[in-house]
Amino acid sequence: MSTRDIVHIALFAALTAALGLFPPLTLPAVGVAITAQSMGPMLAGALVGAKRGGLALALFYVLVAVGMPLLAGGRGGMGVLLGASGGFVLAWPIAAFAIGWAYQRARFNPGLPGELAILAVFGIGLVYLIGVPWISAVAGLSLSQAFIGSLGFIPGDLIKIAVVIAVTRTVRRAYPALSQGR
Amino acid sequence: MILSDYIPGTGLLWRLPPGSKLLALAALGTLLLAVPRLDLAALTFAAVIALYLGSGLGWRVIWRILRPMLVILAVIAGAQWWLFDALSAAMVALRLAALLLFASLVTLTTRASDMIAAFERALFWLRPLGVNPAKVSLALSLALRFIPVLGAITAEVREAQRARGLERSVIATAVPVIVRLLKMADDIADAIEARGYDPAPQSPRPTGDTRP
Numbered sequence: 001m002s003t004r005d006i007v008h009i010a011l012f013a014a015l016t017a018a019l020g021l022f023p024p025l026t027l028p029a030v031g032v033a034i035t036a037q038s039m040g041p042m043l044a045g046a047l048v049g050a051k052r053g054g055l056a057l058a059l060f061y062v063l064v065a066v067g068m069p070l071l072a073g074g075r076g077g078m079g080v081l082l083g084a085s086g087g088f089v090l091a092w093p094i095a096a097f098a099i100g101w102a103y104q105r106a107r108f109n110p111g112l113p114g115e116l117a118i119l120a121v122f123g124i125g126l127v128y129l130i131g132v133p134w135i136s137a138v139a140g141l142s143l144s145q146a147f148i149g150s151l152g153f154i155p156g157d158l159i160k161i162a163v164v165i166a167v168t169r170t171v172r173r174a175y176p177a178l179s180q181g182r
Numbered sequence: 183m184i185l186s187d188y189i190p191g192t193g194l195l196w197r198l199p200p201g202s203k204l205l206a207l208a209a210l211g212t213l214l215l216a217v218p219r220l221d222l223a224a225l226t227f228a229a230v231i232a233l234y235l236g237s238g239l240g241w242r243v244i245w246r247i248l249r250p251m252l253v254i255l256a257v258i259a260g261a262q263w264w265l266f267d268a269l270s271a272a273m274v275a276l277r278l279a280a281l282l283l284f285a286s287l288v289t290l291t292t293r294a295s296d297m298i299a300a301f302e303r304a305l306f307w308l309r310p311l312g313v314n315p316a317k318v319s320l321a322l323s324l325a326l327r328f329i330p331v332l333g334a335i336t337a338e339v340r341e342a343q344r345a346r347g348l349e350r351s352v353i354a355t356a357v358p359v360i361v362r363l364l365k366m367a368d369d370i371a372d373a374i375e376a377r378g379y380d381p382a383p384q385s386p387r388p389t390g391d392t393r394p
Contacts, residue, residue: 004371010324066297067289078285140274
C-alpha cells in the first residue's frame with residue numbers, strides 16, 4: 001500500500017465525517033435519521049475502489065468507536081454504535097468495499113444502469129441486510145417489523161443514489177487522474 | 183471543535199487500561215443480548231448507575247447522556263408494549279439504556295488518544311495477517327488532522343455557493359469539496375514521501391548491531 005493510498009483512506013474517512021455536518025432529517029419512525037453521511041460509503045467505493053474505500057469507512061468506524069462525535073448530529077462513542085442505528089454504521093465499510101469492487105470490475109465506468117444497480121444492491125440492499133437485523137436485535141422486534149419500520153428511509157436513499165451518481169461523474173470529469181490510478 | 187467526550191478524573195475507572203474496559207463492554211453486551219431477562223437488565227442498569235455515582239460523575243452527567251436517547255427508548259419500548267407486553271418493554275428499554283450508559287462510561291473515562299494507543303497495540307496481534315500497525319497509525323493521525331480541515335473546506339465551499347444561491351445544493355457543495363480533497367491527497371502524499379517517510383519496513387529494524 002503506497003503513501004497515497006493511506007492518504008486517500010484518511011481523506012475519505014474524514015469526508016464521511018464532513019458529510020455528517022449537513023443537518024440530518026429525523027423521521028419520527030425507528031429513530032434512524034436520514035443523513036447525507038450514508039453517501040460516504042457510496043462515494044468512497046465509487047471514487048477510490050474496494051480496498052481504499054472499505055478501509056476508509058473502517059477507519060471512520062474506529063474513530064467513532066473511540067469517542068469522536070463524527071456521526072450526523074454530533075453523535076459518537078461506543079454507545080451510539082451499540083444503539084439502533086449502529087448496524088448501519090457497521091455495514092458502511094462492507095458496503096464501501098462491495099461498491100468499490102463492483103466499480104473496479106467495470107473499470108470505474110459501469111454506465112448509468114450499471115451504476116444504479118451497483119449502488120442500489122450494495123449501497124442500499126447490503127446496508128439494510130446488516131442494519132435491519134441489528135435493529136431487530138437491539139429493539140427486540142421481529143425482522144419484518146424492523147424492516148417495515150425502516151421502509152420510510154428508502155425514498156431518501158434513492159435520492160442519495162442520484163446525488164452520488166451525479167457527484168462521482170462530475171468529479172471524474174474534473175479529476176481524470178482518478179480513474180487512471182489503480 | 184471538541185473532539186472527545188472525555189471528562190478528566192483520577193478514579194479507578196480512569197486508571198483501568200482502555201483495553202480491559204472495551205473487553206468488559208463487549209462481555210456485558212453479549213451477556214445482555216444472550217440472556218433476555220427483566221431482572222438481569224434491571225440489575226445491570228442499577229449497577230451501571232451505581233458505577234456512575236461511585237465514580238463521582240453524578241446524575242447531571244447521566245441525564246446528559248440519557249436525554250438524547252429518550253425518544254428512541256420511548257419508541258422502542260412503545261413498540262414492544264404494543265406488540266408484546268409491558269414487561270418485555272421494560273426489559274428492552276432497561277437493557278438498551280444500561281448498555282448505552284456503560285458504553286458512554288468507557289468513552290467518558292478514556293482519553294481518545296489512550297483509546298487510539300490501545301487500538302494500535304491491539305493491531306500488533308494482526309501483524310501475521312499482513313496488517314502494518316505503522317501504516318494504520320499514519321492513517322489514523324492523518325484522518326484526525328483532516329477532519330477539522332475538511333469541516334473548514336466544506337464551510338468555505340458552502341459560503342462560496344451561497345453567494346451563487348446554491349447553498350442548498352448538495353452536488354454544488356460536494357463536487358468542489360471532493361476535487362479539492364483529491365488534489366490535497368496528492369500534495370500530502372508527495373510531501374510525506376519527500377520527507378523520507380518509509381511506510382514502515384515489514385521486517386523489524388536491526389537494533390544495536392549498527393553501532394560502531
